[in-house]
Amino acid sequence: MAIEQLPDGRWKVDIEPVKGKRYRKTVKTKGEALRFEATCRTKCIESRDWSPKPKDRRKLSELIDRYHHLHGHTLTDGARVRLILLALARELSDPVAVSLTANLYCEVRHSQLSAGVHQKTVNNRLGYLKAVYNQLRRLGDIDYVNPLDFVRPLRLQERPLSFLTSDQIAELLEALDVRQGVPGIGLVARVCLSTGARWGEAQGLTPDRVRNGSVTFANTKSKRTRTIPVAPSLETSLLEHFKRHGLFSNCMLTFSRALATTSIKLPAGQATHVLRHTFASHFVINGGNILTLQKILGHSSLAMTMRYAHLSPDHLQDALTFNPLFDTSSTVTKSQKQKTPKTC
Structure with missing residues (x-):
């Protein structure tokens, strides 16, 4: 018999649609059994080489390794992302990847938040895990939908961006310049303040990328090179440094130590990146164009650059004159003056 019910209530399919090709499968309902039987007979008629694809029983950790092998290794921080994903798989008890549910993930996320994991970190992990399923499906390695599609x-509560005032900039540069053991650390900071570069981009400059009154940043986060004009004095200082000391050394930790000796207090997680925020903030405060700023910073999306828009001198100034408490009697417009009759 092609289909029969087993003592435990499940249904067993045992068919041989083509001589020498026999297919067996156990399913939960009779409807599933009938569909499997019909599919096998139809497919074998269309193609004698067809055989049903076995169910994907790979664990989530195996899927993560497969993702890293096919795609993750091409990412700038691919090795770090793989370790984060494997740790997340362990927290989820490493289920069969196809059986992972949004409910299970949210239960684990709740535990992470209760343990003090930052919300931004949790969101990053969700994005990494979604990318595993989405990328493998695009590559044809899995044939089922992302179980976290609807998570x-x-x-997150948006935090105000911190940036340095002119006095704080002077204080910081003075603290960096006295660090004689690390030549050029103050120069790296000046590059960041003059161009909005990330610390790693400025620290990675080479003599061939400083020319014609500009600096060119390579190996950037967006994978695109950026060329930004700089003052002649900064260009000269950079070339003199390369001639006397060679390339910049890794001095990010020294920057944090120098920062700690100043009166400057920054939110947790900010150190060298405050220089990039400072450039962008002063650029907008001084009337710079937001689209130009996007190109200078290398943002792929204008939404990222718009975080600085509120610093523009004319940003939402209508709120000052159009609010219900504004005293209109204290303001006399030019047209009102013209309508006022002259007295003898």
């Missing part, structure tokens, strides 16, 4: 990232 939304947490809505």
